[in-house]
Amino acid sequence: MRAFFDDLHGDDVVGVAIKDGQISVKHRADIPKAKIFTRHEVSLHTTPSTGIWIIHNQGVYDITRFIPIHPGGSRILLAAGKSIDPFWSVFSIHHTPETYSLLEEYRIGDLAPDGPSDLSAIEEMQKSETEALAKLFGNDPERDERLIVRSERPFNAETRREDLRDSFVTPNHLHYKRNHLPVPVVDEEEFALEIEGPHIEDGFRLSIKELKERFEKADVMVALQCAGNRRKDMTTGTDKPVKGLPWEEGAISNAVWSGVYLRDVLAAAGYPVKEYEKAHMEGVEHVQFDGLDGYGASIPATTAMDPQREVLLAYEMNGEPIPPDHGGVLRVVVPGTVAARSVKWVNKIALSDEESWSHWQRHDYKGFSPSATQETSDYEKAESIQDMPVQSAILDVSERDNRTVHMQGYAWSGAGHGIVRVDVSADGGKTWMDAELHVPPQDRNRRWAWTKWEATVKLPKGVKETELVCKAVDTGYNTQPETVDSIYNVRGVLNSAWHRVRIPVGETGGLDA
Numbered sequence: 480m481r482a483f484f485d486d487l488h489g490d491d492v493v494g495v496a497i498k499d500g501q502i503s504v505k506h507r508a509d510i511p512k513a514k515i516f517t518r519h520e521v522s523l524h525t526t527p528s529t530g531i532w533i534i535h536n537q538g539v540y541d542i543t544r545f546i547p548i549h550p551g552g553s554r555i556l557l558a559a560g561k562s563i564d565p566f567w568s569v570f571s572i573h574h575t576p577e578t579y580s581l582l583e584e585y586r587i588g589d590l591a592p593d594g595p596s597d598l599s600a601i602e603e604m605q606k607s608e609t610e611a612l613a614k615l616f617g618n619d620p621e622r623d624e625r626l627i628v629r630s631e632r633p634f635n636a637e638t639r640r641e642d643l644r645d646s647f648v649t650p651n652h653l654h655y656k657r658n659h660l661p662v663p664v665v666d667e668e669e670f671a672l673e674i675e676g677p678h679i680e681d682g683f684r685l686s687i688k689e690l691k692e693r694f695e696k697a698d699v700m701v702a703l704q705c706a707g708n709r710r711k712d713m714t715t716g717t718d719k720p721v722k723g724l725p726w727e728e729g730a731i732s733n734a735v736w737s738g739v740y741l742r743d744v745l746a747a748a749g750y751p752v753k754e755y756e757k758a759h760m761e762g763v764e765h766v767q768f769d770g771l772d773g774y775g776a777s778i779p780a781t782t783a784m785d786p787q788r789e790v791l792l793a794y795e796m797n798g799e800p801i802p803p804d805h806g807g808v809l810r811v812v813v814p815g816t817v818a819a820r821s822v823k824w825v826n827k828i829a830l831s832d833e834e835s836w837s838h839w840q841r842h843d844y845k846g847f848s849p850s851a852t853q854e855t856s857d858y859e860k861a862e863s864i865q866d867m868p869v870q871s872a873i874l875d876v877s878e879r880d881n882r883t884v885h886m887q888g889y890a891w892s893g894a895g896h897g898i899v900r901v902d903v904s905a906d907g908g909k910t911w912m913d914a915e916l917h918v919p920p921q922d923r924n925r926r927w928a929w930t931k932w933e934a935t936v937k938l939p940k941g942v943k944e945t946e947l948v949c950k951a952v953d954t955g956y957n958t959q960p961e962t963v964d965s966i967y968n969v970r971g972v973l974n975s976a977w978h979r980v981r982i983p984v985g986e987t988g989g990l991d992a
């Protein structure tokens with residue numbers, strides 16, 4: 480016995496387990512040694528016959544068996560023989576514990592520490608990674624230099640305040656752009672929209688030509704707003720974390736979209752949309768959309784089938800074919816709903832009893848309590864964002880005379896609720912006045928476009944600095960929360976708190992001063 484315990488204390492013992500009354504001792508020699516591979520060795524594994532290997536941190540993985548089931552398709556092959564990390568910094572969807580533990584199943588060893596002789600291999604690998612990334616984004620178009628770029632790859636940019644201010648309908652080149660993935664190649668001639676669901680014949684498809692010829696053309700003016708609009712403000716002056724791009728007030732734009740009503744197309748496909756409440760009972764609760772870039776989302780069937788909601792399959796934006804960044808040749812436009820559901824480059828629609836399984840439907844674009852952390856945010860339980868809360872922002876402040884400034888901005892609300900009032904304050908919210916509204920020509924409950932507003936306000940006396948504020952009221956008399964405290968969430972979505980701009984009193988300049 481003594482000898483046994485001595486043995487247990489030996490350097491060589493790495494573990495002891497008791498199972499069914501039996502003691503078993505694990506010695507160092509029992510553990511399989513991690514295999515070590517050099518960068519050069521990894522770089523030779525790029526085809527199914529050699530095996531397809533990648534590097535992540537210091538691990539080496541054989542992902543040959545994973546390729547057919549990769550949700551992003553064969554795009555993963557661009558990382559073959561290289562480090563996957565530069566690609567993951569672009570496709571941020573991979574930064575989840577699920578992805579990391581999934582990858583561990585494919586681990587075959589460790590990367591050898593880089594020595595002086597590896598310098599050329601490292602250089603070679605970095606060069607080919609840069610080339611592969613350039614190739615991935617090879618179809619991305621040129622963009623206007625006026626946009627404020629928040630991420631180059633994938634391309635994300637907001638519109639300058641003055642550009643939002645200067646036109647009621649935002650020109651295409653200045654409309655904010657939000658891409659999660661590279662812009663896909665779309666050939667109008669070969670393009671087909673597939674539709675599936677109950678009552679719909681297998682393999683039902685429509686070309687762009689058929690869509691244009693068979694259905695009535697509709698024009699709808701819609702303000703699209705990203706769920707993350709004004710995210711930056713959610714944590715200004717605090718040390719609270721938020722995950723996502725630091726959007727200011729420009730992740731919103733207003734455009735006239737033309738195309739065909741989704742409802743008409745579903746009816747032509749064979750689905751009894753006029754009786755959708757009855758069809759509901761057959762289990763259709765959601766309409767799912769897939770985009771050619773790999774993005775996907777869904778909306779409730781009630782939204783999709785309701786003629787009042789005017790959901791479009793659009794092929795024109797402000798009278799022009801939809802530009803590549805905005806989903807040409809075909810995109811969904813869901814008025815009154817968070818822009819994340821307006822799927823660009825849409826080529827597949829499915830009627831289903833469940834929401835889309837896309838990452839962005841199930842694991843993103845949901846709201847949480849201010850106390851939920853990254854770890855405790857329960858994405859399965861939370862409701863997907865669809866219609867959005869009432870919102871407003873100040874786009875410009877200009878000096879009129881010594882103590883008077885002119886303010887301009889936008890206001891908007893979800894589900895088609897019109898804006899009935901915008902209150903502005905020049906003293907941080909102590910006193911208010913009504914702004915003058917520029918209301919779009921749309922029904923009060925189908926007001927998908929934004930309302931612009933302006934007001935001339937008197938600055939308070941005896942202060943060096945003051946805070947200009949705006950808040951909007953919609954047709955449901957909903958209004959905006961005073962501060963972000965009650966609506967803060969770690970994903971940084973749905974910031975609709977009063978918009979505040981501090982200005983020096985006496986020598987007021989523009990917002991950028």
Ligand SMILES: Nc1nc2c(c(=O)[nH]1)N[C@H]1C(S)=C(S)[C@@H](COP(=O)(O)O)O[C@H]1N2
Binds near residue numbers: 655
């Ligand atoms: N296919 C596809 N559709 C998409 C996205 C995307 O990355 N791919 N982004 C969504 C999000 S989050 C937003 S805010 C809007 C942005 O539309 P825009 O680029 O035309 O302004 O598109 C939505 N539709």
Ligand SMILES: [Mo]
Binds near residue numbers: 706818819
């Ligand atoms: Mo978005």
